Amino acid sequence: MIKISLPDGSVKEFEKGASAMDVALSISEGLARNVLSAKVNGEVWDSNRPINEDATVQLLTWKDTDGKSTFWHSSAHLMAEALEALYPGIKFWIGPPVENGFYYDVDTGEHSISSNDFGKIEAKMIELARQKNTFERIPMSKAEAISYFKEKDDEYKLDLLEGLEDGTITFYTQGNFTDLCRGPHIPNTGFIKAAKITNVAGAFFKGDQSNKQLTRIYGITFPKQGELKEYLTMMEEAKKRDHRKLGQELDLFAFSEKVGKGLPLWLPKGAMLRERLENFLKKAQLKAGYLPVVTPHIGSKKLYETSGHWEKYGEDSFQPIKTPEEGEEFMLKPMNCPHHCEIYKARPRSYKDLPLRLAEFGTVYRYEQSGELHGLTRVRGFTQDDAHIFCANHQVEDEFKKVIDLVLYVFKSLGFDDFSAQISLRSKEDRSKYIGNDEDWDKAEQAIINASAEKGLDTVIEYGEAAFYGPKLDFMVKDALGRKWQLGTIQVDYQLPNRFELEYVGADNQKHRPVMIHRAPFGSMERFIAILIENTAGNFPLWLSPEQIAILPISEKYEDYANELFLDLQEQDIRGYVDHRDEKIGRKIRDAEMNKVPLMLIVGEKEQEERKVSVRKKGEGDIGQFSFEEFVTYANKEINKNIPKFGVK
Structure with a gap:
């Protein structure tokens, strides 16, 4: 027998090999009919997968984020089955769930797929869904998997197999479709009652512009037809609120091919809107003890090598700018924090100077792929309402709580009521992508957890989402489409002070290393304004309106x-x-x-x-x-x- 612990604290005994579905049936048949998958010891599994040892189990339905994710992952497979039936010879790369639906990257071969084909793909998906075909998980050796896809002449799945090891490979089959997939999936296709193909776009294989361009097909599905109708109504409303459309109609911003993709031009009314937002936050920051600073738009490559940003983000930055002087290289600024470290270091510091709060509306530049650019929400040049607090160890929690207060003040003032707080920590398994020692990381993570709890924030913990130099608290705001965007962020950092050898003289007359807190209540001015436009439909409050x-x-x-x-x-x-x-x-x-x-x-x-x-x-x-x-x-x-x-x- 094995013991299954449920979220309500109860413990049930089952025979070894029982599944989450067996657990659901032991509670009620009504519950079992709605179970899509289950979280077993924190990992999402198929609801019919055997459990062979004591475990904690959470049953997942459409109401759960992980339940929806499973539903949409299975829907991607259903769409792939429909595509294979309609377009013989089509090949598949990856088909993940996303926040609202799913997509599949496909090589259409001799076929082409446009919006004119959406109706027949949707009809085929529902036809196949009604067959209620079971999603069957099949463990397979790497040799068998390679043989299968060689016979199918599928170079994309063969490429995926290169990074996998024996013992970790699984296939899933439903109806006439088989795919390389780690899962999990819903019990059968019959759960899917409504389907909509929402978009088709180009996507380079592996995101590399030197590779072949594939076709990315987006879709969304629901367990009830009525939910699809509600979603389509919401989408129509969202189109009216689209910040790109309103930004043009209200003369707020523009883009120019000659200036460059992803580089917004702020028109007079948009500039006035930005100015009012900046002044609003600057006023609050002065009351909170922040000091203004200004730093250049470029910096020596050596600056970012010291900070570690070049090693981690060099490929996502604009490449070094060479100067006539031999050996001299500069970069467009991807981050403000290295510059602020150098400001701290510009003169000796005492414990009496701390906490030192340096604030700047600093414009930074990141090289986003062309296909990822989207209005103001994803750009190549953006302004952060950036500040860095240099403080002593014993001041970290108190300073962190003060920043939470500032973020909540900003959100309340601008009507951002629908948000959640995410504590982003290191990955439990892979620590190689983080710098610094475990002791400092543990202190930083605990400080964030304590401060968030004391402020009464309703938080979720996400492992593996921390910055490379430290954990953070991210504020996720929903837009008019229900999508979540990270706006405000607060990060605790023990690493950059070490890398820049920052010091202060303590009350004991000894040298100590400060701790650094990064914070940006808006996140980026561009993204914040985009969400503000959509949430207000351009009807800004009187104090913020460019033309009152x-x-x-x-x-x-x-x-x-x-x-x-x-x-x-x-x-x-x-x-x-x-x-x-x-x-x-x-x-x-x-x-x-x-x-x-x-x-x-x-x-x-x-x-x-x-x-x-x-x-x-x-x-x-x-x-x-x-x-x-x-x-x-x-x-x-x-x-x-x-x-x-x-x-x-």
Whole structure:
């Protein structure tokens, strides 16, 4: 007999070889009908895989992230079976689940697949799903696996097999389709009731532009038809909120092929939006004791060799820039932290200087693959609201908690309520990709866990997601599509102070090594603004809106009064524009609404005589007539009402 421990603390006994499905059936048949897979000792397994020793078991359904992942992994195999039936001779590379659905990279051979083919692929998938074919796991020797794919003339799977060892190779079969796969999978195809092919794109084999370009086919599936309908409705709404579309319509940013892919150009209104966000955070940072610094856009290659960034990220950086002086090489800055280490080192430091908090809105450059670029969320040049806190060991937890407070303040002020906190630690198995000793890592990891718990954050722990120099706390924010994006981040680092030989003189008059905390509440200005655009659909709060007011004269006779109002409002730091066009007032109002201007000031004969304005609020219509002074009071109240005071609980 074996003992199975369940999440509720109960322990059940089963015969050796029982499966998670047997565990589910022992609880209720209703539960068993919904089980997609199971987490056995922390690893996701097929629900029918035999368990031969005592284990902790968590049953996974559609409500669980790992359950959905299993469902979509199996759906990728179902799509592959449909593709093989529709396009004989097609070959497959990899087909993983993603956050919303799955994709498969395929070599279509003599065939071509476009959006015109989506309907027949979906129909074939549902036809095969209704056969309720079982996903069968088949362990296989490497020699057998090589023989199978040689006979199939599949160079892509043969390439995958090169990195695998005997004893670790498994195939999965469902219906007429067999694939090299480690699993896990759902019990049978019948769980899949609705399917949608969402996109087709190019993808280089192994992500290498020198290799053949494959076809990447994206899809999503659901256990109920109604859930697909809900998803498609959400997708339609998301299209309206797409930051790329709104960014163009609202004149916020642009891209130019001549400037280069992934390098955004901020237009005047976008620059004003950025400026307000920057000023908002700078004000909070000054209250929190941060000191501003500025560093160059380039640095000597030696700087990044010292930090370890060249070794770890050299291939993802823009290559060294050679200068006329022999042997001199520079790089576009991929990180701000090495520069800040050198600022710390610019003069001797005492324990009385600590914690030293250095902040910079620093632009950095990373060479992302062309196929990975996406609006503002994935770019090659971006600005981080970066800061580095140099502190003593005993100050780490307290400083970490203060940064959590700052991140939560930013999210609350901007309406980012749907977020989760992820504690990213080292991989338990592979420690080779991390620098530093275990003692420092253990201290850093425990400091993050303690600080997060004390602040009451609802966290998940992800092993293997730490930075190469230290663990971190990442804030994952959902966008209008339900996708998660990492925005705010806080990292504890014992390694860079060692590499840069940073020191301070302690109260004992001895030299000590500081600890470094990296933090960026926005993450990157570009990605943060992209998510902000989509979450607000471009309807920014009044304090943040690039154009807070539009002054709309009824006719040319009142333009002088409109211009006078405009200048007086600028003096009150209320910004906008005067619509001088020779258009009817109805058209001016509609256009201001389309441009998402929060407040419209209509001026005509009566307003000019009485030095008043008739005010319309976007989405509400007329809100009355105001004297100039009354409007300034009203506008300032509206501007400030949604911004909590930093540091006030």
